[in-house]
Amino acid sequence: MWAMIRGVPHGLVYVRLWREADRPLIFGGKKMRTGSKNPLSDCTLCPRECHVDRLAGQRGYCGQTAQIVAARAALHYWEEPCISGRAGSGAVFFCGCPLRCSFCQNRDIAAGRAGREVGTERLAEIFLHLQQQGANNINLVTATHFVPLLVPALEAAKDRGLRIPVVYNTSSYEKVSTLRMLDGLVDIYLPDLKYVSSALSGLLSNAPDYFETAQEALAEMVRQTGKPLFLSPEGKRLDAEQMNEACCGEEGDLADADFLMQKGVIVRHLALPGQREDSRRVLRYLHRTYGNRIYISLMNQYTPMPGAALKLPELGRKLTQEEYEALTGYAIALGVENGFLQEGDTVGESFIPDFDGTGL
Ligand code: SF4
Secondary structure, eight states: OEEEEEEOGGGOEEEEEOOOOOOOOEETTEEOTTOSSOGGGGOOSSTTOOOOOGGGTOOOTTOOOSSOEEEEEEEEOOSOHHHHTTTOEEEEEESOOSSOOTTOTTHHHHTTSSOEEOOHHHHHHHHHHHHHTTOSSEEEESOGGGHHHHHHHHHHHHHTTOOSOEEEEEOSOOOHHHHHTTTTTOOEEEEBOOOSOHHHHHHHHSOTTHHHHHHHHHHHHHHHHOSOEEEOTTSOEEEHHHHHHHHHSTTOOSOGGGSEEEEEEEEEEEOOTTOHHHHHHHHHHHHHHHGGGSEEEEEOOOOOOTTGGGTOGGGGSOOOHHHHHHHHHHHHHHTOOSEEEEOSOGGGSOOSOOOSOTTO
């Protein structure tokens, strides 16, 4: 279950419970914004910079060619409440991953062991179908390596009536140049900030440059979206402060899930067992850099996966309640006002849906 960190008048802070060869990509008669040379022919889309020809079927670190592969497209109810709302988020889970963390809970799709091919036109239809199903947004999960293919799908879907916000859900191991292809197409970024320590990111994600890369990526995301903006049940546009007042005031018996994010950035941090100091560094960085211009989502759902302890012994266990409470207390003491917490034993909860090709 999610809870929220909110600032209230008087400066007090509290937690409130609630419930293809080198040719331009053409689609729909339009030349793509990805440039004249197809970026997949010499792929440097992400910081791995593999320089493989994905159009010729070569695979780099992410494990994917120039064909979109996804594992599921369906309503999803386990994101932060302003993303899932009551009707659910229209989540599309893509296969392959440029980061490949050793503790990944979605390793079957990250490693490309599941999923089916989806053409660009079909992907646009999927977005529109999710909207027809009542989705509050289109939620693109781990799509970095498919961005040049996503762009025409999003443009086509918008041309045909896609009106709900588009969410880009990412590890933050992203190049600014790739994110810029999405400028004006993505409304909400849902990035992770996993580590500050390069030793930790090198050990667990084979990415010693993770933090410096993510820093630049986050700055670009915030630049694109601006401050958080929400839609009230009455259809009013509210900033974060107005939303907090509407939820927490005397008439504020509306649930947080009634206020849907329309624009903004929510940075997620999954607290890892035994890594308190690095988690603190993540929180300090985010709060000092962005203050209340972003939301911070502090997650306690780390689940030990087979073999995770081989890299770091503490990863063989769950996060303790004491560790999580110490971290949430630290966030509140820092002055974080716009944030989300998780409550209860989320390790056993099914945040991971069946990757069985539903909706594709
Ligand atoms: S997107 Fe894939 S192939 Fe391209 S640089 Fe990244 S990991 Fe390598």
